[in-house]
Amino acid sequence: MTLIKRRTVLCMLAAAATPAIAKAAPVEQDFFKDQVAKGTLPGVKDRLPLVPRIVKLKEKGRLPGTHGGTVRMLIGRQKDIRLMTINGYARLVGYDEKLNLQPDILESFEQIDDRIFTFHLRPGHRWSDGSPFTTEDFRYYWEDVLTNKKLRRRGLPRELLSDGKPPIFEVIDELTVRYTWGSPHPGFLQSLASAQALTLAVPSAYMKQFHVDYVGEEKVAEAIKKYRVETWPDLHTKLSRSYRPENPDLPTLDPWMNTTEPPAQQFVFDRNPYFHRVDENGLQLPYVDRYLLNVSSSDIISAKTGAGETDLQITNLDFSDYTFLKSAEKLHPVNVSLWKRVQGSRIALLPNLNCADMAWRDFLRNRDVRRALSIAINRREINMVSFFGLAKESADTVLEESPLYKREYAEAWAQYDPDEANALLDQAGYSERNSSGIRLLSDGRPIEIVIETAGESTLETDVLELVTDHWRAIGLAPFIRVSQRDIFRSRAIAGETTMAVWVGLDNGVPTVDMSPEGLAPTADDQMQWPLWGMNHITQGKEGLPVDLPAPQRLLDLFNAWERSTNTAQREKIWHEMLAIRAENVFSIGIVNAALQPIVHSSQLRNVPAEALYGFAPTCYFGVYMPDTFWFDESV
Structure with a gap:
C-alpha cells in the first residue's frame, strides 16, 4: 500500500x-x-x-483558576454516582x-x-x-x-x-x-x-x-x-x-475518586492526586477539591435546587422547572442558564414493532398507521404549552448543529394534518368504529393504545395528555400507564407493550465519523424493536431476527458503515439511513432543540452560559471539562 x-x-x-x-x-x-x-x-x-x-484555558476564552472548594450535587439514586465518571x-x-x-x-x-x-x-x-x-x-x-x-x-x-x-x-x-x-x-x-x-x-x-x-x-x-x-x-x-x-x-484515572462505600446517602469524591492535566499556569487539575453527592428523591431535586442546596445541578431538572429555578437567583447565590438538548426529540413515542399480540403488531407495523399517528399530533400546540414556543417542532432526527441535518428529515410526517391522518388510517384498513367512535383492530377490539412511561418527568406527563387528546380526535383511545423504567423495558422485550415514551435519538448532533447505531435495531433498549436489537447484540443467540425490509436495510447500512473506509462512504450511508427513518416513522418525534436548565453557584467559574446538553456525545458536562471549573471567592 x-x-x-x-x-x-x-x-x-x-x-x-x-x-x-x-x-x-x-x-x-x-x-x-x-x-x-x-x-x-x-x-x-x-x-x-x-x-x-x-x-x-485562555485559548478557550476561559479564566485560569485556583484550587479549593467543595461542590454539592444532588442525585436521584445511588447508581447515579456514575455521573462522576x-x-x-x-x-x-x-x-x-x-x-x-x-x-x-x-x-x-x-x-x-x-x-x-x-x-x-x-x-x-x-x-x-x-x-x-x-x-x-x-x-x-x-x-x-x-x-x-x-x-x-x-x-x-x-x-x-x-x-x-x-x-x-x-x-x-x-x-x-x-x-x-x-x-x-x-x-x-x-x-x-x-x-x-x-x-x-x-x-x-x-x-x-x-x-x-x-x-x-x-x-x-x-x-x-x-x-x-x-x-x-x-x-x-x-x-x-x-x-x-x-x-x-x-x-482510577478520573479527576475525582470515590471515597465512600455503598450503601450511603452521601458519596464523597476527593481529587485524584495523580490526575494528568494541568492548566497553563502549572496548576494541576482539577481545581475543585471535592464533590459531595447527596442522594435525594428525584421528585424533590428541583425544589432542593431552588432552595440553594446544590452548587452544580443538571440532572433531574427539566424545562418545566425553569421559571421556579430562575426565581431562586433572587434568593440564593446561584446562576441559571439554558443549554440546548441534543436528543433527536425531547419526547418520542415508540411503537413496539415486536409486540407479541398479532393484531397490535399488524397495526403498528403498518407504515401508514405510524404516519397517521405522527401527523395527528399538534406539535405547535405542544411547543407553545409545554416549551413556551422555544423548542423546534420536528420529527425525531438530527439537529441543525449536525453537518448531517436536512430540513426534509425534520419535516417528514411532522405537519399537523388530522384529516390526512384519518384518511391514512382508513386506507390502512382501520375504518370501522364502535358505538363510541373508536376505531377497531382487525380482530374487532377497540384501538386503545396503552402508552408506557417511567413517569419520571411532569413535562413528559403534560405532553402525553395533549397527545392523547390529539389521537382521540382521529378515533383512537390512548391510555397512559406509569411503571418503573426497568419494568417497562422488560415488558417491551417480552412483547407486552404497544407504545413507549422516551427521548428520541440519543445523539442528535452526529458527524459522519460517529456511529449511526442509534438509527438501526442494534440494542435491546430501543423500545421500538427491542427483540431485533437483542438479536443483534447477542449475534443471533437471543431475541428475534429482523423480518421487515426497511429495518433490515437500516441494519445492513449500519454494518456497511462499520466496514467503511472513508468519509464519503460514511456520509452516504448516514443520509440513506436518515431518509429511511424519516419516511418510515419508526419513532414519533415531537420537538427537539429543547432547553435544559443548568444551575450553578454564582462563585463557580468556567461553566458555559450556553452549550449542548446530552448523554451522547457531550457526556453532560464532560466535554466542557468540569476539572477546570473553580470557585471565585471574590464574588
Whole structure:
C-alpha cells in the first residue's frame, strides 16, 4: 500500500507541552500539603506525568483558576454516582467542545486505514493510588480478563469486533500498545470517547489480587467471603467496575475518586492526586477539591435546587422547572442558564414493532398507521404549552448543529394534518368504529393504545395528555400507564407493550465519523424493536431476527458503515439511513432543540452560559471539562 492510499492520523502533544511546563512549575495544592509534609504522598512534580496534558484555558476564552472548594450535587439514586465518571470525562481519547477527537489520557495515537491503532501512553502517568499506568494494564485486561472465558462468558464486547473478528493485540513497549484488525473499524476511537466508554485497561496491580491465576484459590476464597459474592468471576467483575465507581479502593484515572462505600446517602469524591492535566499556569487539575453527592428523591431535586442546596445541578431538572429555578437567583447565590438538548426529540413515542399480540403488531407495523399517528399530533400546540414556543417542532432526527441535518428529515410526517391522518388510517384498513367512535383492530377490539412511561418527568406527563387528546380526535383511545423504567423495558422485550415514551435519538448532533447505531435495531433498549436489537447484540443467540425490509436495510447500512473506509462512504450511508427513518416513522418525534436548565453557584467559574446538553456525545458536562471549573471567592 502506498503512502498516498494510507490514511494516517498522528496526534502529538509532547512538543507543545514541554516548554509550557518549563515556564510554569507545578504548584502544590493545600488539599495535599499535610500528606506531602508527612511523606505519605509525593510532591506534585513527582505525581504528574513527565508530559502532562496542558489545558490552555485562555485559548478557550476561559479564566485560569485556583484550587479549593467543595461542590454539592444532588442525585436521584445511588447508581447515579456514575455521573462522576461521565462528567469527569477522562478518556484515552475524547471529544473537544467542537466534537473533534483528541488524545487525553494518551499522549498520542496513530491510526492507519481505520484498521491499525497505535496508542502511546504518557511516561510517568500513575493511577490514583500511585501505581504506574503502563501497557501492563492493557495486557492484563486483554489476556487475563477479556479473553478469559470465565470472566467473559459472552466473549469480547462488540466494540472490539470488526466483521465479527477480534483484533491482534500487541504490547510494543512499556508505553505503547497496538490493536490491528483485518478490516476497517471506524467506530473504535468513538467507542473510547463515549459516555460509557469501552474499557481497554484496568489497574492490574490492584486487580491481580482478585484473579485466581495470580493469587490462587485460597486467597480468592477469602476475598469472595469478605465481599459476599458467589464466585471469583463475580468478585473480579464487582471490584473492577469503573463506570459506576462503587468500589472506593479501585484506583482510577478520573479527576475525582470515590471515597465512600455503598450503601450511603452521601458519596464523597476527593481529587485524584495523580490526575494528568494541568492548566497553563502549572496548576494541576482539577481545581475543585471535592464533590459531595447527596442522594435525594428525584421528585424533590428541583425544589432542593431552588432552595440553594446544590452548587452544580443538571440532572433531574427539566424545562418545566425553569421559571421556579430562575426565581431562586433572587434568593440564593446561584446562576441559571439554558443549554440546548441534543436528543433527536425531547419526547418520542415508540411503537413496539415486536409486540407479541398479532393484531397490535399488524397495526403498528403498518407504515401508514405510524404516519397517521405522527401527523395527528399538534406539535405547535405542544411547543407553545409545554416549551413556551422555544423548542423546534420536528420529527425525531438530527439537529441543525449536525453537518448531517436536512430540513426534509425534520419535516417528514411532522405537519399537523388530522384529516390526512384519518384518511391514512382508513386506507390502512382501520375504518370501522364502535358505538363510541373508536376505531377497531382487525380482530374487532377497540384501538386503545396503552402508552408506557417511567413517569419520571411532569413535562413528559403534560405532553402525553395533549397527545392523547390529539389521537382521540382521529378515533383512537390512548391510555397512559406509569411503571418503573426497568419494568417497562422488560415488558417491551417480552412483547407486552404497544407504545413507549422516551427521548428520541440519543445523539442528535452526529458527524459522519460517529456511529449511526442509534438509527438501526442494534440494542435491546430501543423500545421500538427491542427483540431485533437483542438479536443483534447477542449475534443471533437471543431475541428475534429482523423480518421487515426497511429495518433490515437500516441494519445492513449500519454494518456497511462499520466496514467503511472513508468519509464519503460514511456520509452516504448516514443520509440513506436518515431518509429511511424519516419516511418510515419508526419513532414519533415531537420537538427537539429543547432547553435544559443548568444551575450553578454564582462563585463557580468556567461553566458555559450556553452549550449542548446530552448523554451522547457531550457526556453532560464532560466535554466542557468540569476539572477546570473553580470557585471565585471574590464574588
